[in-house]
Amino acid sequence: MPTDQPIAAKHGSQLTVVRRDGSSTAFDQAKISVAVTKAFLAVEGAEAGATHRVRDLVTDLTGRVVDALTSRGDSRRSVQVEDIQDQVELALMRAGEHQVARAYVLYREERTKARTPADPAGITEKPAITVRATDGSTAPLDVDRLRVIVAEAAKGLDSVDPELILDETLGSCYDGIAQHEVELALVMAARAYVETEPQYSFAASRLLLDQIRREALGRVHGEPRQASQADMTEAYPAYFPEYIRTGIEAGQLDPELAAFDLTRLAAAIRPERDLDFAFLGLQTLYDRYLLHIDKVRYELPQAFFLRVAMGMALREDDREARAIQFYELLSSFRFMSSTPTLFNSGTTRPQLSSCFLTTVEDDLAGIFTKIRNNALLAKYSGGLGNDWTPVRGIGAKIRGTNGESQGVVPFLKIANDTAVAVNQGGKRKGAVCAYLETWHIDIEEFLDLRKNTGDERRRTHDMNTANWVPDLFMQRVEADGQWTLFSPDEVPDLHDLYGAAFAEAYRGYEEAAERGEIRVFRRVRAVELWRRMLTVLFETGHPWITFKDACNLRSPQQHDGVVHSSNLCTEITLNTTVDETAVCNLGSVNLVAHLTEGGLDAELLRDTVKTAVRMLDNVIDVNFYTTPESERANQRHRPVGLGLMGFADALFTLRIPYSSDEAVAFADSSMEQISYHAIDASSDLAAERGRYSSYDGSLWSQGILPIDSIALLRNARDGDVIVDEGKQLDWDALRDKVLRTGMRNSNVMAIAPTATISNICGVSQSIEPTYSNLFVKSNMSGEFTVANPYLVAELKARGLWDQVMVSDLKYHDGILAGIERIPADLRELYATAFEIDPQWLVKAASRRQKWIDQAQSLNLYMSAPSGRALDELYRSAWRHGLKTTYYLRSQSATHVEKSTLKGTDGRLNAVPVALPEPALPEPAGAMCAIDDPECEACQ
Template identity: 30%
Template sequence: MQTLSTTTDTPFNRQIQVIRRDGSLTLLDVSRIRAVVNWACEGLDANPITLEAGLTTRLKNGVTTREIQDNLIGCALELCSPSDPDWRYVAGRLHIWNLWKDTLVSRGYQYEDYCQTVTSKVKSGQYDARLLKYTPDQLREAGSWINPQWDKDYDYAGAVLLTKRYLLPEELPQEALLSCALLLAVVEAPEKRMFWAQKFYKAIALRQISLATPILANLRIPNGSLSSCFIIGMDDNLENIFDTIKDAARISKNGGGVGVNVSRIRATGSWVMGKPNASGGVIPWIKLLNDTAIAVNQGGRRAGAITVSLDVWHLDILEFLEMQTENGDQRRKAYDIFPQLVISDEFMRRVRNCENWTLIDPYEVRVKLGIELSELWGEEFESAYQKIEASLDYELKLYKRINARELFKNIMRSQVETGMPYLWFKDTSNAANPNQHEGYIPGGNLCQESWSNVKPGELAHTCNLNSLNLSNLDWQDLPNICEIAVRILDNTIEITHPPFQASIDHNQRYRTIGVGVMGLADWLAKRRFSYSHLQEISNLFEDIGFYCTKTSMELSKERGAYPAFAGSSWSQGKLIGAKPVDWFLTHADDKQRWKELSEDIQKYGIRNSHITAIAPNTSSSLVQGCTASVLPCYSRFFYDKWAKGTVPIAPPFIKENFWFYPENKTLDQQIVVKAVATMQQWIDTGISMELMFNLNQGVYFPEEPARSLKAKDIFDTLMAAWEQGCKAIYYVRTVQRDSFQESEDACTACAN
């Protein structure tokens, strides 16, 4: 092997010809390689000489510049470790250097002519023609905002994901982000358009705000759908069933995550056209949704993603829990959907008290008792359910009695084995719904953080998401960044192309958005806080909730309230989570501002019915260079397996704050539940809360090395999540022999 010479010109060097990216030949010039290495290491705790020494590509005639560059990347990745984490940024910069050089060869320039980039991409159909609402002079001014040095901020995982998943052919990172910002500002008044475009661009380019995958991937292309989350309801008739499947396909085509509630569908053995024992139940329709997710593969990027929700009282619930197991009739299996249980408070109380629970057929209850049980929650549900149980054997024939705790054990067993079903707490979520005057929420979305009213065939929940990157924000940044985040999403509603009419109608009627956060673990580590600092966490999320809500009120002054505002809890002076203002005067750290905000909302209205929702951000956080969502990092440092090998993953401040990053794989999940419950008070929709249980001995009980986690410990944690007001439980992960690894593609259909 030939390593770099310490001199720039030797007889050996003069004998080697290198193939450049355009195919031409040139003599090897070691000084050029050294210049790239120095550039990649600049400002980092990484010695360029160490990287030079690791270059092992055979420097022979015909070696390509890409081979040399790829070998440098491989060397940098091998040098990365918990004590030397900056090498992942060196590898990221070298990856970006490749992109810069490829772009220069293919189109003849890099960042020098943004106006030309826009003009040519609009002409070729790659860019949305609405970019030409900006004059050439405005496009040239916008191009002057670009700082190519911001491309150097990505580590290797972020750089690869950004280029692979989001960039168009012959497009550079800052061009993509600037084009998104310009399009997001296109609905602003002409005299304010450039002002807001620049604010949007800087917040996005400095990675203070992360755009959800559908926005970042689809915004620049013509007729792109920008919404992340959808929920549709399936009614109990053939026409609506197939309309729902078609709508799910349309959503999946555009990269959205789909939630489908099937609780209205009659159970197995129910009546069809007056014939008893004719219905096949919910499973055959779920199987069709399963196959739709596979067939409509989001433009070839990945398989579709659909979560199917079923109320826990449905007679098919036991088969629903078994539909992803290997045994049984394979014709009644659905391995590619994500099952979700809709859980009532009454069920959880019976689980706690070890009481019986009744499974019923919604069709029989509808026909014989006139009750549409799927629409009910809270006291109305409890009253109707008591009436149903009093009618057993007299009017109702199709039912099953089961111990509630035994059913919950079946649910837990499935979660430990497969990570699912998700649990969505119906009463908690509907009690916080500001639009109770117009309907109810049937279930959660794909990532268990966003939902609102749904009416089968009429209104499909549609939500647009972004996230604040707390790792790059200080407390004083929050008012400005929250304002920008809310304004971006409200503008998104105006420029998106929803995939079907019920989505269009919902978007306009409720104007649902979800400002989330990522990098909480980084924010805490920088301040030497832990997940047990509940007051500090509460203060942070109080500020986020306040500033986002206030911005939506200010937008209502400017643009008008959302159409369903009259009669909503907002119009009654209630605030986040439909809570009365007195709650805020008791629980808030800064009380008076909430009273004033309540009065302002009653006077001026509010622009968006739902404003905050915290998505999982598993992949987006890699691009943003921070920890995912609000959860602790899985591990302080690990290698993730990708198609081209292993990639080092670590939080951004790991070197200086190593011990202040708790590892979720060994953290008591009761701590996580308490922290999420604290945040949930200030978040008006939901939080994607994964729970991770380590099944190895001695992890949680160092005084008892032989003791491992028991089923009761997991049971107590799930019960605590419900009792403390969490709205949903996303995946339940388990760690065995430290074998768990995060997947690069986890939940890429929704916010990621």
């Protein structure tokens, strides 16, 4: 068996081994051979050492272990003894030598016990430890209270061992440790085991909750206070009125909240729902959402949800009843409002809207007014979409100076730098997306904005960009025709035209150019421009591909303007003018929270959607508007965007693979129900509160619902649309109701990315497939190991969940295809994003799009992109009637760290350990910014 002695150097390797006492020594692979040989001898007897089979196996297994430890090619690293032994154990299991591996595991456990004598309670005794409070005073470490807190954290979690957490915690403590470090040690002890047992995520969350309780109760009551979860049934009602008072005195909460019946509201709080957070969700809430004074939180999670609900109920007649109704929806995770609403509802600056769309005028005053508005809108957490098409291009004449324009790019550079400077109060990086139509003379320079080469003065590395593509261009691509680029000052009406009217005017301008009547233009082969668009999209991730005509031809508001762009995340399609900044107010239904054994609970979903639409409509009236253009548009049209999240979780629960006709059908049926109930709810609100002011003349007023507007797109394209128009619900009755009653909102649906709110609810993002079954997620709250709990449960049920499986998942980056032990049905069900043919994503999105009056944030994944594949994919998206697409995601060189959390972030003072991973290809394209800590998208 291997000894506890460190391994010596050999062959000049500079890899070092960290002893258990913290000292280090050089690496020697001979000791690995000895360890493996002794493992065989312990099982097969002394004579086994002389057999060729064992000698060959020892040589092979030793090589595997050494390769695993050194395959990165960087020998200037260190590993711990335990990590080397982990690799030995893993090599034995993969070689099928299970009895030898088990003997080896038992030996390691015996050695661990021998090194760590236990006390009668099973907990390692340490010398007396004092804890330093924030005021500098000291007191003995209260181990009994730690036991209570840990026991509470493990309650109801069958796979969580409280003694293990407590032992790990005490092992991290030292004399004079600060109180906050003790709390951190508790959390980290539980977090260390998340990758092997997802239930530890809930335990870690509950331990973090103890820290939040200490902070909040102490800050609100003005004296140090600690409370267990059991205490909170009485503590929450006493705390809540004082919390409101504290927030108002700090100038953070709206004084109007004090006018609510706070006793009635406090009695409605559900303390037990604090236990429903997974660790990532609560940590995100703690870091970014809970209100604080000088970085000391005074807002508890259920108070947070109730505060948000109160803010949206301010104008209601029975506002306490409505606040409780809204609170129930939020705290149960059935629906979650978007991040700006969660940040700001009930505060003195209630900017609750998510997305703002603007059109930029073609003059200096207009350009800089819009850049200024970008700053004001971004300050309070808004995501921005700017339509830059009206700005004249390079070489266009400037009449006032008799000079020539430098084009749109220099102004985009300024807009880019503004987004960096205004970072949403330090909560989220300012984010903006610039849109340009494909006929603009500057389109080729626009395509290069995100490149890492070229003139830096004409690059915008922090700004998102998107192509606004008319159908005529796609038709020219299909026909391999010519395409003409113009400067908008010479073709001003193209900006406001779409469909047949655009095609007619465009051809007229081409003829005028032929006659010499157009000063600035250039002809290109449409296919060549299309190829360049796709090439740059693959290389830089931008500009995204969005479709102008589909957005306009199916817009309910085409009687009152034009959709000139989408937003930051490509799900909002609202009209913009110089005088109106389009605004959308977002929230998302959690699909998986509405599932039963028979599928979606229709009645529960109807109730959720009805309440959610009311909440979103209320946002418009209580909102704080930073520009008059945004207030004017929001009050006139009252658009909202109800979306969904947890789609992948729902498929797992229903045992439907993403790559299947059944998944496409579920996308269809689930969105049909949401659409039906959302339209019905808005019509009910119209009966109660009145129609939106620009209703007359809309598609709604003509009895044309989103499902009906497909015919408008089909007619404009001469039938060149692939959209299934099947339906299951009674749409005739709803159509009659809308004609009779009207609509409260010009638009009611949009599927946003839900990048952050899905973390809060502990479900998969939006309509996204699973990225990986075991991965480290990064956001502004840090890095978090996330294991797919559905997969873990299935593997446990089949007796396949063990440390070797965890190591295999890491080794294969959370992808099951290469793990032979996993049955084929599970590999199909839990296939990850890059294993799914992206055409399945397009088909599912097409089925959703037919029900939606706006659009959806649709990421497309390609494991091996090629020019042909990209061309086919994006032409398919256009032909399937999609309005927009979002990021193109391709494989990245950043994968799951090949180490255990216990070695990396499971200890307070751990030495970082990174076991080697196999050589990986360089990234073939841009990663989606949803996983970028600097970008949390709309939500």
